[in-house]
Amino acid sequence: MDESMEPAGRHPSGLEPPSRGRRRRGRWVVFAVVLVAVTLAASLFAFGLGRDPLVVRSALIGREAPSFDLPMLSGPGTVRLSELRGKVVVLNFWASWCTDCRIEHSALAAAWDRYRDQGVVLVGVAFEDTASSSRAFAQSLGMDWPIVSDAASRTALAYGVYGVPETFFIGPDGVVASRWVGPVPYAHLTDEITRLQAGPSA
Amino acid sequence: MRARAGALVIAVALIGAAAAIAVAAARGPSPPGTLEGRVRGIASTLRCPVCQDLSVADSPSALATQMRASIAQQLQAGRTPDEIRAGFVAAYGQWILLSPPRRGLTLVAWLIPFGLALAGLLLAVGAIRRWNRGSATSSAKPVSLAPEDRRLLDRALLAAQEDVE
Numbered sequence: 477m478d479e480s481m482e483p484a485g486r487h488p489s490g491l492e493p494p495s496r497g498r499r500r501r502g503r504w505v506v507f508a509v510v511l512v513a514v515t516l517a518a519s520l521f522a523f524g525l526g527r528d529p530l531v532v533r534s535a536l537i538g539r540e541a542p543s544f545d546l547p548m549l550s551g552p553g554t555v556r557l558s559e560l561r562g563k564v565v566v567l568n569f570w571a572s573w574c575t576d577c578r579i580e581h582s583a584l585a586a587a588w589d590r591y592r593d594q595g596v597v598l599v600g601v602a603f604e605d606t607a608s609s610s611r612a613f614a615q616s617l618g619m620d621w622p623i624v625s626d627a628a629s630r631t632a633l634a635y636g637v638y639g640v641p642e643t644f645f646i647g648p649d650g651v652v653a654s655r656w657v658g659p660v661p662y663a664h665l666t667d668e669i670t671r672l673q674a675g676p677s678a
Numbered sequence: 679m680r681a682r683a684g685a686l687v688i689a690v691a692l693i694g695a696a697a698a699i700a701v702a703a704a705r706g707p708s709p710p711g712t713l714e715g716r717v718r719g720i721a722s723t724l725r726c727p728v729c730q731d732l733s734v735a736d737s738p739s740a741l742a743t744q745m746r747a748s749i750a751q752q753l754q755a756g757r758t759p760d761e762i763r764a765g766f767v768a769a770y771g772q773w774i775l776l777s778p779p780r781r782g783l784t785l786v787a788w789l790i791p792f793g794l795a796l797a798g799l800l801l802a803v804g805a806i807r808r809w810n811r812g813s814a815t816s817s818a819k820p821v822s823l824a825p826e827d828r829r830l831l832d833r834a835l836l837a838a839q840e841d842v843e
Contacts, residue, residue, distance in 0.1 A: 499822065519828070535771035604740050636769035638727030638741075677749045 490669030496546045510520035534636055534644075534655040539647045541565070542634035545600065546624035550611055555624050556600055557650070562674045564596045564610075565646040566665070569632060574640045581617050587665040588621045595670055601626050601638045647672045685806050689799060696795065718821045720759045724766055725774050733776055 536542070544557040553622060553668055557565070568584060570577040588598045598621040602610040607625055614623050626632055635644060643656040645668045707718045718735050724745065726737035734742045734749075745766075766774045780786030812821060823831065 477822060488770055524709070533771065535768060539768075628747060630748070633748060633766075634769055636727075636771070636774075638770070 494635065534652065536636060536652040537654060539652055540650055541644070541652045542631070543569075544626075544631045544634070546626055546631060549602055549607065549614065549623040549625045555622050557646075560597050560646075561650055563596070564591075564648060564649050564669055565599045565644075566596065566669065567601065567635070567638050567644040567646060568598065568660075569603045569635070569640050569642045571602045571603045571607065571640045572609040576659045577613075577641045578597050578617070581619070582639050583660060583665060584621075584664040585618070587669065590661075590666070591669055592621070596673070597622070599624060601631060603632050603637065604629060645669075645672060682810055683804060685802075689802060693795070693799070713753060714749060716753055716759070717746055719764055720749050720753075721746050723763065723776055725776050727770060727774070 485581050529548075541557060543556050547554050565589070566584075570580075584598060584600075592598075600614070600619060600621060600623040602623065602625050610623070610625065613619075628636075635642075639657070641659055643660045643665075645653045645655070647653045654668060656668075683695050683822050702757045705833075721735035721742075724734040726732045726734050726739060726742045728739050734745045742843075749762055752765070757765075759816075763775070772779065772784070778787050780788050
């Protein structure tokens, strides 16, 4: 930068001319600070724009799945997670009032048909629903995998569910491998199940 | 000099007020002794999972109602508010907390406002100093003037001098 001062000739007013070099440098510093701040803010906003605020990475991934022992929606008995050790567990939270759950039904049904004899258990958990409407929904769609009811949403809260449908993939080691938010596609179900059947969650 | 002292007093008063508000906000409402009040105290720090913009204390949703019931149960079982919050964080992640924890990366979010306030204060002090320097009319100090203004000023001063003579 040009640091040379103007020749400081004495003005009749007795006032010194301004030191242009210093003024210019100060302006550059302000410009640089503003530029850095604006760039930081813009990149933060751009990063946020590309993300769906509804999809939050589950805090449970890589941890032991919260245990549950939930009563069957229809008929006697319970489903206890600890008894499913050694199997791949697909835990699907759904509700009769949820339209996306209706959409994902065919994918779940196809996966259940394909894997039910291969050490894979699909468990449907009715979320925020009355027993009668859950039962009617399950019957009308023909859900033939175990469906349990979750009193006071205790299990949903333990899994950090914030909407339905949500699907958790639990490996044979009892560790949560991944979570899918929204209607789960058939291809994702097969990918995750094959991955978990192949070995411990990586 | 008097203007400067006044500005300083105002600045100190403003900072004091801001600090008082920050301390009050950080403490939150003092938890009353009742179970309901204690539940509310914890629920107001948690985000309602299904409505996102409301706290668990303010949300009328069924899930928030069940979370409040769960908090009440855990309080009765003798768990501390921090333990209860940690339980929800284990399931939902830090997303569930309405205010970020004051450590690690999220500490930045707490420090930025104070940093900005400090930067603003420094700027204000700098500006006040510059004004004072300008009004002190010490001939030794440079004053920034546009060339046309300077020319006008010079001419006026010369005219005044000639008048006197």
